[in-house]
Amino acid sequence: MRFFGCPILAWLTIAGAASVLANEPTYSPNVAADYPDQLLWGDTHVHTSYSTGDSYVAGNNTVTPEIAYRFARGETVTAWNGMRARIREPLDFLVIADHAEGLGLAYEMRDGNEKLLETPTGQAMRAAWEVFDLDPTSREALLDFRRATRGPLPTGIIQTIWERVIERAEAFNDPGTFTTLIGYEWTSSGAAAGRRGNLHRVVIFGDGAEKTRQIVPFSAADSPNPEDLWAFLQRYRESVGGQAISIPHNSNLSNGEMFSRTTFDGSDPTPEWLSLRQTIEPLVEITQQKGDSEAHPVLSPTDEFADFENWNSWAGVVADASAHSCCPDRRDPDFDADARREMMRGEYVREALKTGLDFAAEFGVNPFQLGFAGGTDTHTSLASADNDNFWAQYPNTPPTATRPIDRFVPGWETPLQWETAAGGYMAVWARENTRDAIFSAMQRREVYATTGPRIAVRFFGGWSFKPEDAFAPNVARIGYQNGSPMGQTLDGKGDAPTFLIAALRDPEGANLDRVQIIKGWRDADGELHEQVFNVAVSGARTLENAGSVGSTVRIEDASYDNSIGAPTLSAFWRDPDFDPREHAFYYARVIEIPTPRWPAYDAKYFGSTLPDSVPMVTRERAYTSPIWYSPN
Helix, strand or coil: CCCCCCHHHHHCCCCCHHHHHHCCCCCCCCCCCCCCCEEEEEEEEECCCCCHHHHHCCCCCCCCHHHHHHHHCCCCEECCCCCEECCCCCCCEEEECCECCCCCHHHHHHHCCHHHHCCHHHHHHHHHHHHHHHCCCCHHHHHHHHHHCCCCCCHHHHHHHHHHHHHHHHHHCECCCEEEECEEEECCCCCCCCCCCCCCEEEEECCCHHHHCCCCCCCCCCCCCHHHHHHHHHHHHHHHCCCEEEEECCHHHCCCCCCCCCCCCCCCCCHHHHHHHHHHCCEEEEEECCEECCCCCCCCCCCCCCCCCCCCCCCCEECCCCEECCCCCCCCCCCCHHHHHHHHHCCCHHHHHHHHHHHHHHHCCCCCCCEEEECCCECCCCCCCCHHHCCCCCCCCCCCCCHHHCECCCCCCCCEHHHCCCCCEEEEEECCCCHHHHHHHHHCCCEEEECCCCCEEEEEEECCCCHHHHHCCCHHHHHHHHEEECCCEEECCCCCCEEEEEEECCCCCCCEEEEEEEEEEECCCCCEEEEEEEEEECCCCCCCCCCCCCCCCEHHHCECCCCCCECEEEEEEECCCCCCCCCEEEEEEEEECCEECHHHHHHHHHCCCCCCCCCCEECCEEEECCEEEECC
């Protein structure tokens, strides 16, 4: 945990006072606190050269998991393109989530894994790899290699490679300073006939080598059905006494499948299905480099901030020898508006939260009771989410003068690079920087996501908060003593719930524009609703007429200043339209003042001129995990 020497953070937590004054990290928990008092920052979604089918074949064949760990903890490393790279501020924890499908195969073949080459499957893969290695620009060679590595591997080989993954994580795990959580990505392409819908999950274990080496990763080659993944993780929890969760990501690219109201095969869900999903998936990755999944203007037309880093098009995902469209182009004028809206209801997190209220009312179980995670999903091994330190989503699009207007996959009909975001991170409120503490916070949803900035946020709900509590120096203690933190459920009491929100800007970043609470609820007729409330704004503006904060961005030199906005914002808020009979959720959204977007930094560095169509300004933000209200 690092406070950048900023004593105002004591406003959010009493912990780490000595480290604040000395500008040093601390491990020892605050013995006076009986609540989570350390704010830890991490990336739960990093791909390295062990992701065979995309990271490795796209050029990241030298930046190993070891280098990814070293970069995340603050060391200077050499990127895949030979440039020196360093993160601005070290992370506190990291999950390397390489794809289980073909995990480490290309790197192990290049490294000469003898066990792999002893098998006919391994020999076929090696032959395909050699052809591709001779001409990595050949689309045919790439497709042949991907086909060769798609099928299941002998268990012994999988175990050998998985052991190496575990060994590296154990070697870099340093409790109190830098935590590594063992994980991988399960990469299913969905169930929709004739097209593909992203159903990808990041799998994270709360355990070390002793338990995780007793299994091998369950991959989409074993089953493309997420229900089978949940069953596998539940068996792991029961058979070895382990801890494991899966985190859906890029629901915005799922063709409406991620938050479907039915099971994978189209059946109605059972109470057992709902309960298992709720148990295994307490979090969702709400923001990352391939787009933000919080909300969309089509679904939330009255939310002025809903149009943030939406990936509205995606074509050219390769399944076999020919490319085909995986997802309809949301900007296509021939795409039926009603079909578009209905599909998108299964893609965006705010809609999922509302759908979850339906399940809660009918079954008493909410499978979409989701806390918010953020991750980069970088395939470069470099876990940087800063706009001024954006290395790329894939290694075949390194920083160049033309990068923003190049295709996402060079030579293929895919989105332009400027559509890629520089985000995001997960923030965790924990007692200490250890696996147990961080994983526990994930399970209880006391985590939140940002699009990159390290904005500190506290969010509490309860029945007895007072307006002055929001400005107390011990707001965290008041919040825990008299209410519940983000991620929890308030049981019905009849009175309108009250909320405390306290936010502090990234000490190295931009001031804050406003804090909002997003409410979703289900009325007595079963209709679902949402509303956005401004609860704190900077400057002399009012909540009712917040207007625009303005902008200090100078695109020509990719700069801004903090002459507008506020370094801290806090608020007490009571729901003015509360009905104790209605299921509801509330989460806080913190918006920064405008800042330069990564293409502006590229243009400045390379001295290039970009078309007006390239967005050069962004409004970065934080999303707290929700607090739910359940009637008695």
